[in-house]
Each structure stands twice: as C-alpha cells, then as structure tokens.
Amino acid sequence: MTPGAPIPSDPLAPDAVAELAAALIRIPSVNPAIAPAEAHGEAAVAAFACEWLTARGVRAWLEEAAPGRPNAVAEVVGGPGPTLVLCAHLDTVATAGMTIPPFAPEVRDGRLYGRGSYDMKGAAAATMVAAAALRAGPFGGRVMLALVADEEHASLGAHDFVRRHRADGCILTEASEGDLVLAHKGFVWAELVTRGRAAHGSRWDLGVSAVARMGRIIAALDRFDRETLRARTHPLVGPASMHGATVHGGAGISTYAPECRLEVERRTLPGETPEQVMAELGDVVRAAGEEAEIRLLLARPPLDGDRDAPLARAVREAAAAVTGAAPRERGVAYWMDAAVFAAAGIPAVDYGPTGAGAHEDVEWVDVASLATTARVLTEAARRFTA
Numbered sequence: 170m171t172p173g174a175p176i177p178s179d180p181l182a183p184d185a186v187a188e189l190a191a192a193l194i195r196i197p198s199v200n201p202a203i204a205p206a207e208a209h210g211e212a213a214v215a216a217f218a219c220e221w222l223t224a225r226g227v228r229a230w231l232e233e234a235a236p237g238r239p240n241a242v243a244e245v246v247g248g249p250g251p252t253l254v255l256c257a258h259l260d261t262v263a264t265a266g267m268t269i270p271p272f273a274p275e276v277r278d279g280r281l282y283g284r285g286s287y288d289m290k291g292a293a294a295a296t297m298v299a300a301a302a303l304r305a306g307p308f309g310g311r312v313m314l315a316l317v318a319d320e321e322h323a324s325l326g327a328h329d330f331v332r333r334h335r336a337d338g339c340i341l342t343e344a345s346e347g348d349l350v351l352a353h354k355g356f357v358w359a360e361l362v363t364r365g366r367a368a369h370g371s372r373w374d375l376g377v378s379a380v381a382r383m384g385r386i387i388a389a390l391d392r393f394d395r396e397t398l399r400a401r402t403h404p405l406v407g408p409a410s411m412h413g414a415t416v417h418g419g420a421g422i423s424t425y426a427p428e429c430r431l432e433v434e435r436r437t438l439p440g441e442t443p444e445q446v447m448a449e450l451g452d453v454v455r456a457a458g459e460e461a462e463i464r465l466l467l468a469r470p471p472l473d474g475d476r477d478a479p480l481a482r483a484v485r486e487a488a489a490a491v492t493g494a495a496p497r498e499r500g501v502a503y504w505m506d507a508a509v510f511a512a513a514g515i516p517a518v519d520y521g522p523t524g525a526g527a528h529e530d531v532e533w534v535d536v537a538s539l540a541t542t543a544r545v546l547t548e549a550a551r552r553f554t555a
C-alpha cells in the first residue's frame with residue numbers, strides 16, 4: 170500500500186484496517202534503544218502515517234520527541250467540544266528469535282502475523298482509520314492522534330506529546346482483548362548499596378563482608394514482599410510486589426567484600442508513591458539491623474481510572490453499541506503510556522484489539538478485532554466530544 174493508494178469510500182470497511190496495519194508492519198521500526206543492532210527508529214513509519222492521513226484529508230505532522238525519533242501527530246476538528254487523544258506507539262521490540270517473517274505481514278485464518286501486529290501497529294492502524302472516518306462525518310469536538318515513539322524503552326514520545334498538547338481525555342489502544350482497562354500498576358526501580366571492610370580472606374577479626382550484610386537485607390526484603398506486599402491489594406490490579414533483580418558484590422574470592430549492590434523492582438498499586446516505596450525500603454533494612462544507601466533509579470506512576478467519568482462511559486457505551494455487549498472492565502499488572510497522560514492531567518483508559526505474542530517469536534492480531542476497535546474508537550470519539 171502506498172500512502173496515496175485508492176481510497177475506499179468507507180474508511181471503516183472490514184479489511185481497511187488490516188491492510189493499513191500490514192503496511193505499517195512492512196516498515197521496520199525496532200526501538201533503537203533496546204536493539205541497537207536493528208535500530209530502525211520510528212522516522213520512516215511516522216512519515217508514512219502522516220502521508221496516509223494527509224491523503225485522506227486529515228491534518229497530520231511530525232514532532233521530534235528526540236533527534237531522529239518523531240511522533241506522528243494528527244488532528245480532526247468537528248466542532249467546539251472536548252479534545253480526545255487516540256494514542257498508539259509506532260516502535261516495536263526486536264526480532265531476534267522470531268520464527269515468522271517479522272516485516273512481511275501475512276493473513277492466515279483471520280490473523281495478521283508480523284512484528285508489531287499485536288503490539289501495536291494493528292491498533293495504530295485502527296486509530297488512523299478512525300480519524301479518517303471522523304473526518305468524513307459530523308462530530309462535536311476535536312480528535313488528536315498521538316502515534317508516539319519509544320514506548321518500548323523510555324516513553325520519550327508520550328512525554329513529548331503531553332508537554333506540547335492539552336486534551337480532555339486519552340484512549341490508549343494497547344491490546345486489551347476488547348476489554349476496557351481502567352487501571353494499571355506503576356513501578357519503582359531502586360538500588361541498595363552495603364559497605365563492608367576489605368581485609369585478607371584469613372582475617373575474620375578485621376574483615377566485614379558487604380555481601381553477608383546484603384544477604385540479610387535480601388532475606389528481609391523477600392519476607393516483606395511475601396508477607397506485607399502480597400497482602401496489599403487493589404480491586405482492579407491485584408497485589409503489590411517486589412523482587413531482587415540483580416546483585417553485584419565482592420572484590421575477589423580471598424578478600425572480604427568491601428561493597429555489594431542490589432537492584433530491586435517494586436510494582437506499585439494506584440495510590441502508592443515512590444516516596445512511600447523508598448521509605449518502606451529504609452524501614453525494612455533498619456528492621457533487619459542493617460544499613461544501606463538506597464537510591465531511586467526510575468519511577469513510573471500507576472494508572473487509576475474512574476469508571477464513572479465521561480471517558481470510561483464513552484468507551485463503555487461505544488463498545489456496547491458496536492459489539493452488542495458491554496465490555497469487561499479490569500486492570501492490568503504491566504505498565505503502559507496511559508499513566509503518562511494521566512500524570513499530565515489527561516484522564517486515560519485503554520481499549521484495544523485481540524491477539525497474542527507481544528515481544529515473542531510469533532506475534533499476531535485478530536483481523537476482525539481490528540475492525541471492531543476502529544469502530545469503537547470512532548463511536549467513542551463521537552460520544553466523548555458531543
């Protein structure tokens with residue numbers, strides 16, 4: 170498909186979304202930060218998205234989130250009503266180990282195969298088709314597309330978008346199997362460092378092992394995870410959790426270890442803050458009778474959507490109108506860009522297609538669910554901006 174290929178009269182025709190998704194998959198856009206060897210970046214696929222939208226009368230342009238890492242942004246204005254963002258990411262994870270051709274999309278048994286089909290060029294195509302459909306018919310407000318870069322690494326694209334634009338709501342379109350996702354967990358990465366006293370391995374009277382000190386801390390953190398965090402649960406996303414992810418220490422087998430470093434990952438519930446997580450880590454270390462330097466490496470907020478807010482209502486009613494049944498409502502454990510929008514004051518929920526194999530060797534998205542997603546997004550936009 171070329172961006173200016175013949176335009177079907179109905180942008181929401183069943184095969185239109187799958188054809189566009191296949192065109193997006195054919196343009197490799199592996200995130201350069203996570204796979205430097207492949208390192209396609211998002212420039213080519215973002216340019217294609219802009220051309221495709223422009224050819225259908227939708228105003229579209231590129232915004233550099235970082236050098237060579239553009240977002241494709243688009244806008245359709247139907248009236249003075251609220252602004253809704255439809256968001257999808259254009260980057261993908263790497264292709265090593267894949268057992269299907271990553272960039273030669275194929276439809277078999279109603280499934281579209283290829284890298285990014287499920288995560289998430291299929292949904293990106295659904296947002297683009299929805300924009301084209303809205304352009305063709307009346308609606309009451311403004312719809313923007315945020316086709317962002319770098320979701321799979323540091324979310325540079327989503328952060329750049331919310332710095333530049335204001336909106337009243339955002340539907341993220343990560344695969345949700347047709348469910349309405351109202352909440353997800355956040356995470357905190359932290360590093361703990363213990364100090365010992367280096368000494369010759371024979372000098373038990375002088376040496377203090379930083380590794381042994383860290384061992385006591387690891388045991389205490391593990392108990393805290395199993396006994397305290399697992400009992401702390403949220404109705405939509407389940408329990409909080411933490412794990413010791415990496416540990417490095419010691420200077421040689423015949424030396425008392427002068428230093429030991431532990432990296433922990435803590436998955437947070439809606440309502441939990443990085444400050445609280447850091448304070449709890451300090452408490453656990455102290456309660457174990459130990460001392461450690463504790464440093465925050467990275468924090469991403471959780472999402473806590475309001476099921477009675479206009480945004481959730483618009484998506485619920487749109488899904489019910491299109492599919493004949495109200496969507497299941499739930500939270501998910503993994504992190505998404507939705508929280509970037511919410512943290513910027515833009516209420517966000519997630520609704521997307523069905524499939525399997527995100528980040529895996531065989532990735533596919535259900536073609537019928539792409540068409541359904543496009544129709545639900547179009548209908549939700551009409552309702553939210555009315």
Ligand SMILES: [Zn+2]
Nearest residue numbers: 288289320343
């Ligand atoms: Zn994704």
